[in-house]
Amino acid sequence: MTKKGITPLAFDEMMNADNSPRQPYSTYNDWYAAQDKARLIAKSREAENIFRKTGITFAVYGHADSSEKLIPFDLIPRIISGREWRKLAQGIEQRVIALNAFLDDIYHKQEIIKAGRVPRELIERNVAFLPQMIGFRPPGGVYTHIVGTDIVRTGEDQFYVLEDNARTPSGVSYMLENRETMMQMFPELFHQNRVRPVENYPYLLRHSLASLAPPGCEGKPRVAVLTPGIYNSAYYEHAFLADMMGVELVEGSDLRVIDGKVKMRTTRGYEAIDVLYRRVDDDYLDPLTFKPESALGIPGIMDVYRAGNITIANAPGTGICDDKAIYSYMPEIVEFYTGRKALLENVPTWRCSEADSLKYVLENLADLVVKEVHGSGGYGMLVGPTASKKERTLFAEKLKARPANYIAQPTLSLSTVPILVNKGIAPRHVDLRPYVLVSDKVQIIPGGLTRVALKAGSLVVNSSQGGGTKDTWVLED
Amino acid sequence: MLGRTANGLYWMFRYIERAENSARLIDAGLRMSLTRSEATEDDWDGVLQSSGVRDIYDDLYPALTSADAIDFLLRDKSNPSSVMSCIDSGRNNARMVRTALTRETWEATNECWLDLKATLSRRVKPADLPEVIDGIKRKTGLIRGAFHGTMLRNEIFNFSRIGTFIERADNTARILDVKYYVLLPAVSQVGSSIDNVQWESILRSVSAHRSYGWVYEAEYKPSNIADFLILNGRMPRSLAYCYDKIVSNLGYLAREYGEAHAAHATAEETLSSLRNHSIKDVMDQGLHEYIENFISHNNRLGEEISNGYRFN
Numbered sequence: 001m002t003k004k005g006i007t008p009l010a011f012d013e014m015m016n017a018d019n020s021p022r023q024p025y026s027t028y029n030d031w032y033a034a035q036d037k038a039r040l041i042a043k044s045r046e047a048e049n050i051f052r053k054t055g056i057t058f059a060v061y062g063h064a065d066s067s068e069k070l071i072p073f074d075l076i077p078r079i080i081s082g083r084e085w086r087k088l089a090q091g092i093e094q095r096v097i098a099l100n101a102f103l104d105d106i107y108h109k110q111e112i113i114k115a116g117r118v119p120r121e122l123i124e125r126n127v128a129f130l131p132q133m134i135g136f137r138p139p140g141g142v143y144t145h146i147v148g149t150d151i152v153r154t155g156e157d158q159f160y161v162l163e164d165n166a167r168t169p170s171g172v173s174y175m176l177e178n179r180e181t182m183m184q185m186f187p188e189l190f191h192q193n194r195v196r197p198v199e200n201y202p203y204l205l206r207h208s209l210a211s212l213a214p215p216g217c218e219g220k221p222r223v224a225v226l227t228p229g230i231y232n233s234a235y236y237e238h239a240f241l242a243d244m245m246g247v248e249l250v251e252g253s254d255l256r257v258i259d260g261k262v263k264m265r266t267t268r269g270y271e272a273i274d275v276l277y278r279r280v281d282d283d284y285l286d287p288l289t290f291k292p293e294s295a296l297g298i299p300g301i302m303d304v305y306r307a308g309n310i311t312i313a314n315a316p317g318t319g320i321c322d323d324k325a326i327y328s329y330m331p332e333i334v335e336f337y338t339g340r341k342a343l344l345e346n347v348p349t350w351r352c353s354e355a356d357s358l359k360y361v362l363e364n365l366a367d368l369v370v371k372e373v374h375g376s377g378g379y380g381m382l383v384g385p386t387a388s389k390k391e392r393t394l395f396a397e398k399l400k401a402r403p404a405n406y407i408a409q410p411t412l413s414l415s416t417v418p419i420l421v422n423k424g425i426a427p428r429h430v431d432l433r434p435y436v437l438v439s440d441k442v443q444i445i446p447g448g449l450t451r452v453a454l455k456a457g458s459l460v461v462n463s464s465q466g467g468g469t470k471d472t473w474v475l476e477d
Numbered sequence: 478m479l480g481r482t483a484n485g486l487y488w489m490f491r492y493i494e495r496a497e498n499s500a501r502l503i504d505a506g507l508r509m510s511l512t513r514s515e516a517t518e519d520d521w522d523g524v525l526q527s528s529g530v531r532d533i534y535d536d537l538y539p540a541l542t543s544a545d546a547i548d549f550l551l552r553d554k555s556n557p558s559s560v561m562s563c564i565d566s567g568r569n570n571a572r573m574v575r576t577a578l579t580r581e582t583w584e585a586t587n588e589c590w591l592d593l594k595a596t597l598s599r600r601v602k603p604a605d606l607p608e609v610i611d612g613i614k615r616k617t618g619l620i621r622g623a624f625h626g627t628m629l630r631n632e633i634f635n636f637s638r639i640g641t642f643i644e645r646a647d648n649t650a651r652i653l654d655v656k657y658y659v660l661l662p663a664v665s666q667v668g669s670s671i672d673n674v675q676w677e678s679i680l681r682s683v684s685a686h687r688s689y690g691w692v693y694e695a696e697y698k699p700s701n702i703a704d705f706l707i708l709n710g711r712m713p714r715s716l717a718y719c720y721d722k723i724v725s726n727l728g729y730l731a732r733e734y735g736e737a738h739a740a741h742a743t744a745e746e747t748l749s750s751l752r753n754h755s756i757k758d759v760m761d762q763g764l765h766e767y768i769e770n771f772i773s774h775n776n777r778l779g780e781e782i783s784n785g786y787r788f789n
Contacts, residue, residue: 052591054584054587055575055584230569230573239572239575243575253481264479265787267480267632267734269787
């Protein structure tokens with residue numbers, strides 16, 4: 001195998017510099033070497049057909065004729081050894097525990113602010129901070145029931161957290177479908193490699209959610225998934241999860257507050273829901289509390305919530321953890337609540353709100369990645385090294401106009417994993433989103449979603465920007 | 478089950494049924510234009526009327542031509558009953574109720590949509606029409622096959638079936654209503670070859686030109702045709718057959734839920750009227766009046782089902 005087109009600095013997860021496979025890939029590499037390449041290309045098309053037929057699609061907003069797109073799937077797995085995973089998992093668990101403690105603190109005593117570790121205005125002036133949550137503790141004290149911690153790797157032992165997704169991490173259906181597809185197409189690989197299972201995720205999710213039923217729940221907790229509807233970009237995932245969990249998939253128009261409970265309109269009348277896994281943003285959740293024009297939410301649900309008659313997952317107001325300015329304080333936050341140094345590193349981050357940092361960022365724009373603090377999905381960011389001079393000049397103006405809206409990070413040399421191309425394989429940059437379930441315990445699904453930039457040299461892995469996905473294996477070792 | 482899910486299932490199957498019926502109507506129209514020597518644009522008038530979209534057509538096109546009429550019935554998005562519109566709406570409803578469908582049923586629906594979206598992305602050449610129409614019937618048939626072969630016989634099944642048969646009854650009744658004058662006794666005495674073509678086109682619109690011969694004498698007789706499409710309980714597109722199925726599916730729901738609604742009484746009343754009348758009674762009452770009355774009752778039943786089971 002050759003390493004054509006690779007950035008010389010990038011760490012390849014499959015092959016060593018001397019073209020021998022790295023240990024976790026050794027069994028796979030033998031298998032790959034024995035494969036007929038034309039057959040693999042045919043399999044790759046077969047996989048695409050499966051995805052299209054099943055309707056595993058997402059929507060890209062702002063595209064005229066592409067209301068439903070496929071996320072390209074690459075059939076070379078991303079393989080992580082058990083040893084590497086254990087280390088990662090410890091760091092993720094610590095971080096997720098800290099995030100929940102942080103949320104509980106900022107909506108109650110605010111000790112972290114009093115201790116001077118995080119500036120008050122960064123929290124209280126944050127659009128994602130919800131005053132309605134002050135003094136309220138969700139059932140079980142859990143704020144972030146489902147977390148996606150985005151991780152990048154730059155070397156044998158260098159892992160960084162790129163961002164925390166505590167609001168509504170998406171993509172878990174791709175993790176499940178990717179595994180399903182791989183097992184269908186290459187069953188022999190799963191005999192040869194001991195891959196830890198991910199397919200019990202819906203079961204774990206359902207139990208995790210049900211275990212956090214509100215005090216007002218009578219009998220067996222009834223769980224439902226709330227979707228904005230079929231035109232939402234992640235609708236497939238909402239339907240898929242509801243289906244796999246065996247719970248109702250509801251829209252705002254199905255729900256009403258009756259007698260202090262949230263109830264859904266069924267063919268037999270109204271029936272109560274105890275736990276709502278909502279895939280609708282905070283702003284749209286309750287028109288009486290948030291955006292009055294929202295047709296996606298349920299008028300009065302926040303009152304039901306505060307009265308202890310429904311669990312909302314994730315809790316409203318958790319989105320503040322996704323803020324990239326808050327992210328820059330994560331090392332302090334983790335240490336403050338867990339009493340230990342963060343096991344997983346943050347990417348060094350310049351806050352453009354600080355004059356010195358802004359000056360540095362403007363002077364070094366060509367080497368940095370600049371992101372909006374509230375941005376997601378790869379929108380509104382500048383990748384300095386690949387941007388044109390004109391793009392950088394325009395971006396510098398935006399930066400000067402609203403410095404507090406941006407943070408900057410060095411361009412990391414993300415690790416690569418090969419993808420299948422017409423001529424064989426070629427390395428592409430990847431990241432990783434493991435999924436974490438929080439109840440009275442923290443459960444981390446071994447693996448997660450590997451996103452891969454399909455363009456040679458590109459560092460942008462977002463599906464909305466032309467990224468693909470891979471099955472992610474954590475080996476039993 | 479959610480009221481919205483019941484609504485989605487009901488409409489998913491109404492739209493798929495309608496798509497298939499639109500294809501059949503085009504097929505009958507084509508057939509008629511092949512068998513006739515003179516200009517046939519008027520025949521498309523009957524087809525557009527049976528589909529209930531003559532007004533929309535006139536708003537959009539300057540004149541009635543067979544090429545425009547076919548395109549309008551097949552793929553025009555501004556025609557809510559065009560095959561493409563129906564498949565779009567059917568598939569959107571399927572997406573909404575996806576958690577209630579088996580994987581096979583969903584995939585058959587999705588594949589039907591994907592295929593037709595590609596086939597109907599541009600005007601269909603006259604030479605390709607038979608193949609395209611055949612494809613539509615085959616793909617909607619696959620949805621039905623997947624549905625019957627894999628779905629649990631529960632409330633999901635019942636709401637889907639009710640949608641299918643309310644739509645089918647409406648379609649058959651409309652075809653009869655547009656062509657009722659062809660079946661009137663006064664005209665039928667003529668027995669010319671033109672009439673034969675007209676009668677056959679009615680049967681062809683409901684895919685019954687072969688089975689008619691198995692049940693009645695080979696010769697077309699207007700009262701037999703009306704009997705076949707209205708009262709014959711073994712003919713799967715007749716009004717009697719549709720109501721037999723509606724009543725039995727509503728019956729399952731009533732037993733499962735332990736309550737009946739206004740819809741149950743309405744459906745049973747219609748069924749017993751279909752069972753207790755002869756075709757002579759119908760003709761005596763006036764075929765047109767009979768069918769008009771049927772269509773309005775059928776619509777009312779749809780509303781009663783929607784209210785009783787909290788569709789909205």
